Amino acid sequence: MPRSGLLVLAVSAGVTGCSPEPAEVAADEERIACAVGGAQEFEEVCAVDRSKADGKLALVVRHPDGAFRRFAVVTDGRGLVVADGAEEAVTRIEGGKLAVAVGEDRYMFPASIKTAQTDAR
Template sequence: MRCSRESAPLRRDCAIEQTQSERGLILTVRHADGGFHRLLVTRDGRGVVAADGAEPARVTIAEPGTIDVAIGSDRYRLPATIKAAR
């Protein structure tokens, strides 16, 4: 998993925690500087959505097996199972 803040290049200095909640699987992505975002893994093909906060998560397919997630000026590249379009 890679991340960046304020449009910096993607780096591998983030940590990710998984927690199961009544809403589903929550990913907490933590930056080395202490910042974090919580993402809810969806089952409807969108990938993830912001689990809290005012800014939505923007998700795009980055390369095979990964998605880019942007929330404000923070970016994440996460592994993902990408299904073929029908």
Template sequence: MNCLLCLALLSFPLAACGPGKPSSTQVAAGQTAKQAKKFAGDPRIPCARGAAALETVCTIEQAKGETGPILTIRHPDGAFRRLLVTNDGRGVVAADGAEVAKVGLVEGNRIEVSIGDARYRLPATVRSATKPS
């Protein structure tokens, strides 16, 4: 009889918890899901190696990194590059490796990212520069 009473008392605080506020893990998962929607319709982007013409054959995945969103771009042959999305106006930087990502603005609110002999075209949010008053 005492065991039933103990179980009832132990389960009462758990029942009182309810859904409440989401944990930081749940919030982070929601933010990652929102970011992933950018590429959900068609996760392929234009890419090329060397002097080859850009073709829409590379896939892109987005994940949450410790310092910001990480884009993993995969070539059809299995090679890949990882890019860290920045908030400082650079767009993206190489997330790992020794080679530096070079980023340039191209038509249609896109950026072209070059790393080694690989080039990628990514959608971008272009902020206009404010003029001093």
């Protein structure tokens, strides 16, 4: 992603699917596509919980098996960073979404890119 762009997560957009709901994820929860535990295919089964602390947005992504990851939303162009743990998030824009990989787990967050405006004087 070029450094002139600013990544903005669109975490308020809900995602719904046609498949039966996994028991661990309530039907009304916001979900994103994920491939966890080394899975090859993405499925929209990871629940996203949002919270604010000290004016900063944090996300907890819950896997269908009960595992979870915490992310902090950042405004430096990366979009998300791991809020705890030793592994770092690798992020990139893929098909208009923020693709995030942490270890064997991969996530697809809704996102938009705002380009930096330059002064044309």
